[in-house]
Amino acid sequence: MSVALLTVLGVVVPDASRPPPEFALVQLDGVEGLDATDDVIWMLALGSDARPGEPVMRSRSDAIQLVGMNTVNHHAVTIGIPRDSYVDIRGFGRDKINAAMVYGGPEATAGAVTALTDIKPDYVFVASFPGLIRMVNGVGGVRAEVTYKMDGLNQAFYPGPHQFSGVEALAFARIRYGLPGGDFDRSMDQGELLAGGLATLAGRMRQPGYFERALGVFARYTDTNLSPVELYRLGRTVMTIDPAQVRVCVLTGRTGYAGGASVVFADLAATRSLVADVRNDATVDQTC
Amino acid sequence: MLTASACTGNDDFPAGPERGTTEPAATSPAPSPAPSTTPVSTVGPIELSRADAELEVSIEQLRGGVDRTERARLRAAISEPIARWINAAFRSGGDPNSDLDAAFAGWTPRAAALAREHRDVTTNAALGANLSRVIIDMRRVRLFVFATDGVVGGATAGVTLRVAGVHPAGSETRFSVEGELYLTRDGSQWQIFGYSLQRQQEQR
Secondary structure, eight states: OHHHHHHHHHSHHHHTSSOOOOOEEEEEEEEOOOTTOEEEEEEEEEOOOOOSSSSSSSSOEEEEEEEEEETTOOOOOEEOTTTTEEETTEEEEEEEGHHHHHHHHHHHHHHHHHHHHHHHOOOEEEEEOHHHHHHHHHOOOEEEEOSSSSTTTTEOSSSSEEOOOOOHHHHHHHOOOTTTHHHHHHHHHHHHHHHHHHHHHHHHTTTTHHHHHHHHHHTTTEEEESSSHHHHHHHHHTTOOOOGGEEEOOOOEEEEETTTEEEEEEEEEEEEHHHHHHTTTOOOOSSS | SSSTTTTTOSSSOOOOOOOOOOOOSSSOOOOOOOOOSSSOOOOOOTTTOOOOOEEEEEEEEEEEOOOGHHHHHHHHHHHHHHHHHHHHHHHHHHOOOGGHHHHHTTBOOOHHHHHHHHHHHSSSSSGGGGSSSSEEEEEEEEEEEEETTTTOOHHHHHOEEEEEEEESSSOOEEEEEEEEEEEETTTTTEEEEEEEEEEEEOOO
């Protein structure tokens, strides 16, 4: 684990030839890199709360989505983990899971997610606010379903399908107040954005050369310890997923307090049940 | 930068198609029939002795800081497993089932196994073994290459094949195979690790 972390942090040295990084993609230890024999891949997608000047990979992760992809049947599942989930963070005690990245970077968050779900991600992907905006705008917007009327961060959304610009997508992923399920509904919205983004990309792939161009831009703005070959294979693998076969799930739980802070206590029985369903095939056979 | 319009300072995510410049194909294209997947009628005697078309390979897109002088070497290296596949799977006679290992020698093991299962599309196996000759009327490969910081990572090959199988009685079955192959490097060797291909048949 430490090798991968050092590699990534070592790359975050200002380089005059490259723009400031807006994404990070970390391959964790325990896998030999993606090849065609990997039937199921798990990726932890994190949205960093870093403000201008703050380190993207040492800020709170306010979007936490564990994404499983089955390269054989082309199904996928996104498991949203409420950011206020009160969990064990190895070496740092119990805290909200979004604090793990502040304590120990993306790998600490991956460790906390693994402790909670018993699924070890193969990759961790971290996006900053500007990175998310760039990505969404770059693909021409992302279409996703708005479930509840939402108002905040200078944006308002109404129930029904919506074509999100980058700024709107960022607000949609961050707004919690007004949602009846609070943190849980926000995690659901984040998963819907991921699914919508995949569908948008899948449509763009019909243009010859689009994949290579998009991956080139992504690489330019991303710190990663993946080689160009590994990055290409991973990207191609992600694009084998059928957008119509993506299921959006959120871990359930109850809200409460810990040390005076509002937190979420995960429903461990429901978590175990969902994990048992999807761990080996990233395919939801039951409800979630 | 090797493409005309998409490389002029635009390094944002591409929302639309890129209009690229195409370098000359690696070989001179041989005369080939007009692209068509609809049945055609015979208008004259079938020319059974026509030669196979040459393999045409062009790099349509190459970005990411790769030196322009690398184009010829890259084109040759990437097209090598593709050419091997076409020759063994479609050109080497009427029964590719006898030599599938050669057809998929340039594929990763998993991709080769899948391609064997799809041999009706990935080879000319669907024509059967009783052909007197197979003629390739078109074999065209368009390469879109991914690179970053001057290091090449992978490529998509757009493939168009037009094949004619000549039966002993002189009748001819034509089909086309079109789609994409996905390739990466294993060291200096390029391998096909995925594909999306369609086959359409004509009768005459």
